[in-house]
Amino acid sequence: MMQKLEQILPTSKTCYLVEWGGRSCIVDERKAPENGSTVLLDMSGMYEWGVTLFHPRRIVTDDGLTLEDDLLEDVAIVGVVTYEVSRVYEDQLPII
DSSP: OOBOOOOEEESSSSEEEEEETTEEEEEESSSOOOTTOEEEEEETTEEEEEEEEETTEEEEETTSOEEEGGGGGGEEEEEEEEEEEOOSSTTSOOOO
16 A cells, blocks of 8 residues: 655755655665665655566565556656664654
């Protein structure tokens, strides 16, 4: 299920800590995606995590949706995930 981006916290000039949907990641908006990179996608104002695959060119979202050909026209890569942040204890409060 796609969600609107709820929180974004700058960590440097090009990186942000993004937390939503039970996942917290540092996203670099200037890093170029490589084959197999986890990315943050902007799909017409809705945000989703995805993985880039180059041969053939496509993106697979966390929900299992495969975006290729014409479906990629309305998708922008916001940035590449450089780190995923996880909690040490389940009962801890959200990071942000």
